Amino acid sequence: MLFICCALLPIGILSLLSFHQVTKQLDDQSLKHLRYMTKDTGISIYERLLFLETKIQFFVSNLLGGGFDIHKKADGYGKPPIQHFKAVSIITASGEQTPLTGVMHNPPEITAREMQHIQSRKTAILCQNRSGLPARIFMIMLADHNNPQEGFVVGEINADYLWGLSNKDETLPTAELCVLDQSNNLLVSTLVRPMALMKKMVSNTKGSLAPKFSWKYENDEYLASSWKLFLKPRFLMPEWTIVLSQMKIDLLSHLRNFTIIFPLVVLLSLWIVVILSMVYIRRSLVPLAKLKEGTQRIAKSDFNSPVAITSGDEFEDLADSFNTMSGQLNRQFKALSTVAEIGNATTTILDISYLLNTEMNVIQKYLDFDRGMILLPQKEENYLYNAACYGFSDEHKEYLQQNKFYLTSVEQKEIFSLTFKGQKSFVVNDIAEIEKGVAKKSLEFMKEMNVHSFIYAPIVYEKKSLGVLTLENTIAKRILTQTDLDLIMGIASQTAVSIFNAMSFEKLQESEERFKKAFDSAASGVALIGIDGRFLEVNTQLCHMLGYTNEEILTKTLSDITHHDDQDIVVDSMKQMLDGAIPSTWYERRCLHKDGGVVWTFISSAILYDNAGHPLYFIYHIQDLTEKKKAEEEREKLEIQLRQSQKMESVGTLAGGIAHDFNNILSAIMGNAQLSQMEVSTDHPLQQRFEQILTAGNRATDLIKQILLFSRQSEHELRPIQIKPVVKEVLNLIRASLPASIEIRKEIFSNSTIVADPTQIHQIIMNFCTNAGHAMQEKGGILEVNLIDVELDSDFVSQHPDINPGPHVMLSVKDTGYGIPSHILNQIFDPFFTTKKKGEGTGMGLSVVHGIVKSHHGIITVDST
Structure with a gap:
């Protein structure tokens, strides 16, 4: 219908x-x-x-x-x-x-x-x-x-x-x-x-x-x-x-006539067509049904059941053509299936032995050959050996194991040497065809193995022979054609690729294993970092250096472990390498430990590219410089202290000599001033001038005492005292001289006794509190004085070698004033150095305090924010 x-x-x-x-x-x-x-x-x-x-x-x-x-x-x-x-x-x-x-x-x-x-x-x-x-x-x-x-x-x-x-x-x-x-x-x-x-x-x-x-x-x-x-x-x-x-x-009368006559003629024609079609269809249904069944069998991959039609007309010819096509489709289907399964094996299997046996099983399943074999070279002894095969009897397998196919010269016409070394393929339907073209030994081998027809193809990858693929029939079958040879050559090419990939994979595994051992055993930290700055791979030493596990650090970026002050260095170096301005970089920077601490490192980095010139990733070598930096800082600190001590000693010696000479001169001036004052009446105008001379002389006398104290040329009395009463006395005295806008807070918990000169301790506390009050006199603030007992351990002493470990008393004075700039903080103990205005200080106060503390075998530290 x-x-x-x-x-x-x-x-x-x-x-x-x-x-x-x-x-x-x-x-x-x-x-x-x-x-x-x-x-x-x-x-x-x-x-x-x-x-x-x-x-x-x-x-x-x-x-x-x-x-x-x-x-x-x-x-x-x-x-x-x-x-x-x-x-x-x-x-x-x-x-x-x-x-x-x-x-x-x-x-x-x-x-x-x-x-x-x-x-x-x-x-x-x-x-x-x-x-x-x-x-x-x-x-x-x-x-x-x-x-x-x-x-x-x-x-x-x-x-x-x-x-x-x-x-x-x-x-x-x-x-x-x-x-x-x-x-x-x-x-x-x-x-x-x-x-x-x-x-x-x-x-x-x-x-x-x-x-x-x-x-x-x-x-x-x-x-x-x-x-x-x-x-x-x-x-x-x-x-x-x-x-x-x-x-x-x-x-339009003639058109009206046409519209009546034309449909009648068309309907009559259609009726005739229907009648003739029904007759022809009835005649064609049976062969068409058989052809339909044949196509359904082909759809189910059944190519072995031919369509039988004996109508003696074009349907019989069509059935013959259909059966021929079915046979061709059968061969093509098997060829495509073979290529597809072998292609899948080459992409998923990297073990050579397993791969070759899989290929043999696929060829046995789809191709119409009695047996097949893949020969690979044993380079050390220059012969081919049976790497994988199918269809051979146990007797023939034993024969193959006992006989080696030595790779002789091509001129000797050994068929496997011709195939392997000469990279020549063979398609032979009867070995009698090649009796004159190959060596006698090869013919004897084929007769021993009952070979009737065969296809031998070289396994070649980039012009290099990797093996030989052999497919043989022991009895006469269909004639082998160039199409069959092309198929086997295609399979041989796939096999060559798979063998090369497997060999390359083995070499890659060995190389990766060597690289991994070198990578993990490196003495310094090594990391592969992506173009986006994220860690791709790190070694054990880097994890130990930064305190992270391997899994933790792979979630980080290079910026995450870099100190914020060194971020620009890292970003600039990566950018320059990406732009091609420099091939590699070397610099020091601070990394952040997992616990928040700073790890000083020396970094050398380079960028790696693929074959197309596109950047792949960075490789970083990171050396831990923390201990080295600590040693350098300690050495620098000791050098500064030594220079300071030498300078102070020189200044003290100079100041002591000057102070003695100046004291003698000053005694003569003040003595004459006092004698002159006694010779004039009390209401004489010169009395006021004599008073001014004596006042200035007293100030000069105090200054000389401070200079002698700084130079340690004055005598002081050391005896056991408690600092607590001295601190309270000083705070009571200083309270009267400070403005109401300054609040004094004190935490005096120590009752310990120390060996010291009470006058000098009094002078230390008074100097600190006076300086603090001066820093807060304009805006007011808080003056905090603390006195506590402390136990100094070896770590602290290692950083401050001028003091011994054990129990000590710590006096701290803190104010909320304007502070001291960091660039002059190391100068505040220098003699005659002051931050006060002209006429407000001599610059000797902290120098004297520093000398007193040193003479009492203590240390003094300053912090300003």
Whole structure:
């Protein structure tokens, strides 16, 4: 049934297309015919106008031929001269009318423009429109061309002749004629009521009719065609529009007949096709069903069941072709399956032995060979050995193990040497074909192995032989062709790739193992870092250095373990290497330990690229410099302390000598000042000056004492004392001298006894509190004084070698003042150094305090923020 539908569907479609095309052509032909009729009618009207012009000219020439007065001659002219005119008259310039034939009522008025046209010896046509009646058409020319004063000949044209109405039934039996002037005024119409046509005309754009249009009159539909008749050049009259209308039912009558006959013919044809198709289908169903069963078997990969058809016609030939195709598909399917499975094995198996045995199993499964073998070279002994095989008996396997296929020179024509060394392939259907082309030993081997036909193919990768693939038949089968050899060569190429990949993988594993051992056993930290800065791989030493596990550090980026002050160094170096500005970098930077501590490191880094020149990752070597940095800092600190001690000792020696000499000078000055003061009266003006001299001398004496104390050349008394009462005494004294805006907070917990000079301890505390009050005198603040017992361990002592481990008393003074800039913090203990304004301090206070603390075997530290 589907076949019938498929046969009928194009026939039906073609029939519909043909019907549509023929009806369109018939319709177009009908409209063209109407158009031609309209044009012919217009031309006929124009030809009649020319004929009438000739007639009236002839009439006038006859009238003037006797040489008499034209008006007198016209009065005696009684019989109608021209039957195509209703009336002919001569009209003078004054309007006097002399009828020649018929009676002319209301002759037309001639305008100046028309007068000019006529006097140029041309003919003019004028129209008089009448309501409900055809328009009157007049033809006018000069009565005498030589004497224009004689007037005009005016003829009223017979409308039936002009429009061809007298013989309309012969020329236009079913058409209706309408003629319109330039203003779409109706000149003549064969329609009884032409108003519907007039409305259609008025509805058109600018009052002009289209060449083809339709309109309705009562219940009848008309098709109409218009044609322009241009009269102005000859007759001065603007164009007329000739309109022919014909009822659509009459115009398309032949099309209506076609629409009835054509479907009947098509239906008859379809019926004949259905009958013939049913007969043919019944004859074709049985072989088609067998072919269908054959295709279903092929779809299920059953290529071994042929289609049997003995109809003796083209279906039998089709079945033979189908069976041939099935056999070819069977071979191609097996070939494709072999290639696909071997290809899958080459991409998933990297063990050579397992890979080759898998390939042999695939070939045995799909290809029609009795046995197969893959030979690989044993390079040390220069021979081929059986790496994998199938189809061989145990006896033959033992024979293969006992015999080695030595790789002799190609000239000796050993067949395996020819295949391996010469990279030559063989496709042989009978070993007798190659008796003269190979060595005798090779022939003996084939006969021993019962070889009848075979294909040998070299396994070659990039022009290098890797082995030999052999496939053999022990009995006569189908003829081996070039197609079979091409397939085996393709399998050999896949095998070469798989062997090379497996060998490369083994080398890669060995290389990776060596790299991993070197990577993990490196003394310094090693890391592979991606282009985005994320750790890809790290060694054990780096994990130990930063305190992370391997899993933890692989979630970090290089920025995560870099000190914030060194971020720019890391980013810039990576950017320069990526841009190709530098191949590698070396620098020191601080890393962050997992516990937040700082790890000083020396880093060398480089960028690695792939074969295409694209960056792969960075390799970083990170050496721990923390202990080295600590040793350097300790050495630098000791050097600073040594320089400071030497400087202080030099300054102290110098200051002590100067102080003794200055003290002697000062004693003489003050002694003389005191003696002079005693010699003058108390109200003497010099008394005030002597007082000023003594006051300044006392200040100088105090300064000398501080200098002697700094130089340790003054004596001091050391005895066991408690610091606690001294601290309280100083705080009570200092409270009176500090402004109310400064709050004193004290935490005095130590009751320990130390060996010290109480005066010097008093001087230390007083100096610290005085300096703190001075720093807060403008804005106020808090002064904190703490006294506690501490136990110094070896770590602390290692950082401060001037003090011994054990129990000590710690005095701390803290203020909230403006602080000391970091760049001058190491100068505050220098003699005569001060941050106060001029006249507010001598710069000896902290120097003396530092000397006192050192003399008491203590240390002093300062911190300012």
